Amino acid sequence: MMSMTPTREQVIEQLRGVIDPELRRSIVELDMVRSIEIADDGAVAVVVSLTTPGCPIRSHFQQAVTQRVSDLPGVRGVSVDFDVLSADEKAGLQQKLGRNRLPEGALAQVKNVICVASGKGGVGKSTVTANLAAALSLEGHTSGALDADVWGYSIPRMLGVSGKPRVSEQRKILPIEAAGGVRVMSIGFFVEEDAAVVWRGPMLHKAIQQFLEDVDWGALDYLLIDLPPGTGDVSMTLAQLLPQAKMLLVTTPQPAAQSVARRAAEMAGKFDLEILGVVENMSGFTTPDGGRYTIFGEGGGQALADDIDVPLLGKVPLQEELRACADEGVPLVAEDPDAPASQALFHLARGLVAATPQALPVVQAPAVAAGIGMGGKELPVIQ
C-alpha cells in the first residue's frame, strides 16, 4: 500500500505553530506562507516570505517549518525557501497588525529597546540604567537613556546633563548628550526643578509617546528606558507603543523584593514583552580588606531568574562610590571602571549584548492609531 501524502490543509495547520519571534504571530496568520508544494513521494516544499531579505530570523523559520512539517505522517523531506514581501504585502501586514508603519518611524534606527523595571521603588533601576547606558557606550555601542519616570526623574542628574533640549529643523526634539555619548531624554528637561507635576493618564501617555516618536534618537544600538517603580500606567503605555521592547528586571537580594519583582514579570507576561534577564542590585558589600557582607540577604536575583526562567545577567554590589558618582552626575563606570560595581555593570552590559543578538529595528505602534484615544498636552518644548 502506498503511504498517504499529507494534505495542504494539514501542512497549513502545522505551520500555524510557526511563530514570527518579532511579530509574535503565526506565519499563517501573517500571510507569510507564500507557497506549499506537496510531491507524490511526500516531499514538501514551503516558501516563506520575509519582511526584509537579510532577516536574521531566517534560520528560526527554516528550523521551525522543517520540524513542524516533518511531524506530519507521510512526509518524506521538507525544503524551506524564502522570498521577500512586496511593498503592498508589507502594507497589508501593517494593517493587519494595526500599525501605521513598519520600521520607518522615529525609532526605525534603534536596534534594541530595553525597559529597566522593578516591582518596587528604590532598588536601583535608575542607577543601573544610567551606568549601563554609559557602560554600553564605553564598550562601543551607541546608547540612549530615556527617563520614563515622570514622577521621580533622576537620569539627568545621574548622567550630569541639564538644560532645555533643542529642536531640529525637522521639528524633532534633540536628546541631550551626556559626557561619554549617551543620548538622554527626560521629563526633567521640560519642567521646573522640584515642580510637582500632576500627571493624569492621557497626559502621561502623550508625553511618553512624544518621547518615542518626536525625539530624534538617531541610530542607536540600545535605548534603555528607566521605568517608574511598579507596574502602572507608564509601563502599560510603553508596552502598547513598543510591543518589541524587552525588559530587564532589577531586584535586590532579599526574598521579599523577589516576590514583588515577580509581579513586574507577570506584567511583562501580560503585555507579551520578552524578559531578557534579571539584575541583582545591592548584592553584598565588599570591604577594602576583602570581607564580604550580604547586607540585603542573598540569592534573590538568582531565585527570581530561576522562577521566571531567564538568566541572571549581573550582580551589582553595594558600593558607596556608585551612589556618590550618581549624585555628582558622573557614572561610576566612567569614573572608575575598575571598581567592583563598575566591573559588575560592564559584565551586565556584555551579558545584555550577548542576549540581544538580533540587530533588528523596532517596529512601532502609534497608540493613537491603535485607538487608545489620547488627548493630553504637548510637551512644553522650548524652541
Ligand SMILES: Nc1ncnc2c1ncn2[C@@H]1O[C@H](COP(=O)(O)OP(=O)(O)OP(=O)(O)O)[C@@H](O)[C@H]1O
Ligand atoms: N549598588 C549600589 N550601591 C550603592 N548605592 C546604590 C546602589 N544602587 C543604588 N544605589 C543608591 O540607592 C538609591 C536608589 O537608587 P535608584 O534611584 O537608582 O533606585 P530606583 O529603583 O531608580 O528608585 P525609584 O524607584 O525611586 O526610581 C540611590 O541613592 C542610589 O545612588
Ligand SMILES: [Mg+2]
Ligand atoms: Mg528611579
